[in-house]
Amino acid sequence: MWWLSLSIGNSRLHWGLWCENSLEITWNSGYLGDDRVTEVIRGWQEGKLWPSGGEVEPRDLDGIPELAIASVVPEQQGRWQVYPHSRTLGIADLPLQNLYPGLGIDRALALLGAGTRYGWPVLTVDSGTALTLSGADGDRAFVGGAILPGLGLQFCTLARQTAALPEIAVPKTLPPRWATNTADAIRSGIVYTLTAGVCEFVRDWRRQFPESAIVLTGGNSEEVAAYLRAIAPDIGERAIADPDLILWGMGEVYRSGKV
Ligand SMILES: Nc1ncnc2c1ncn2[C@@H]1O[C@H](COP(=O)(O)OP(=O)(O)O)[C@@H](O)[C@H]1O
Ligand SMILES: CC(C)(COP(=O)(O)O)[C@@H](O)C(=O)NCCC(=O)O
Ligand SMILES: [K+]
CATH class of the missing domain: 3.30.420.40 (ATPase, nucleotide binding domain)
Incomplete structure (x- = not known):
């Protein structure tokens, strides 16, 4: 049991x-x-x-x-x-349609967990090592998504691949936009472009699926939620944060008898 x-x-x-x-x-x-x-x-x-x-x-x-x-x-x-x-588990075990071969099982499970808990259609934003967006429609069919370097990875790679840029922690709150020192300039560049990008995807998703829940998960979801609330309250206040989406998805596979 x-x-x-x-x-x-x-x-x-x-x-x-x-x-x-x-x-x-x-x-x-x-x-x-x-x-x-x-x-x-x-x-x-x-x-x-x-x-x-x-x-x-x-x-x-x-x-x-x-x-x-x-x-x-x-x-x-x-x-x-x-x-x-x-x-x-493989993606064939999941009760979702239209998944493409090679789609990350974590993305598919997060979608399944989000749709099960918050309804379909649904869009997930997973701020992990990579930041992924994944959307499914009202028939539990995968619509599409996107992959970019996650917050931690952006800070880390920038420091690693340059001579003069220091390693900086992921900021918990919104940094100043127009920076007057290097550390703030890095914070600003990464935080504002990442948040603007996520907003653009969410807005496009909402044009297609106005009633869709937007669910944030992953190791940096609290930071991304804070940026969204500060920059785009219409998205930030309505987005749901759930750190356990992938696990909930696994629970749904278990419930369907496939574990
Ligand atoms: N204790 C922690 N250990 C590792 N990463 C953490 C921790 N707390 C926050 N993070 C952040 O979360 C990111 C990883 O997200 P997470 O969803 O846990 O990753 P993944 O599912 O890709 O293994 C890291 O890039 C880092 O910025
Ligand atoms: C995009 C990912 C690297 C995200 O992994 P994570 O950041 O959660 O560790 C992972 O879902 C993956 O390897 N996906 C395969 C490619 C795809 O989803 O199209
Ligand atoms: K991820």
Whole structure:
């Protein structure tokens, strides 16, 4: 009756502990080394949950949990597939239409989670390592989307590929637009162009699907939500923030009997 959902992203692991259809706890962790993976799997086989790297307390499960894996990082997914009670999800397992071959399973699951919780049509904005937009219509058919470097990645790449630009943390609030020093200039350039781009996509989506929910998720969703509220309140105030969209999508696949 207990099962685990593991979504493997390009920066880290996203975990959910489920009791049937009820999501009990969620946490994130870094990637784990082989020894640690072996240790965690041994724990599961003894009916123990030992979330590592996360802030969740270990606990006893009555039974050996199933593990559902959704991954966009092949090298990481193999480490967890050795668990005998695991099942790896592909886009063919999802009750969505018109998905293209090669579409990220995280994007498809986030859409499924968002549509299930907030209704169809729906647009998801996932601010993770990459920032992705993904939209589906009222028939649960994928309409399309976009991929760009995520917030953290933009700051990091700019610093790494230039001699004079420093590494800067992702700002929590809106920086000044017309900067008079280097750090603010970087903040301004990245934050205002990224936010303007997201707004443009959302506005176009709303022209096609005026009633659609707009759902924000991913490691930088709080920052993106704050920028949107400050720059475009008509979008920011109405957008829904939900950090667990991918896990909710996995729950929906479980409910349909495919896990
Ligand atoms: N504790 C954290 N560890 C890693 N990234 C974090 C953390 N907190 C916030 N972030 C931000 O979230 C981004 C990753 O988003 P996330 O949705 O977790 O990634 P992914 O699903 O691609 O692994 C990073 O680029 C970083 O800017
Ligand atoms: C676009 C992504 C890299 C996003 O990954 P993330 O930032 O969530 O780790 C991932 O969804 C992916 O590898 N997609 C495959 C290409 C596509 O969706 O078209
Ligand atoms: K992402």
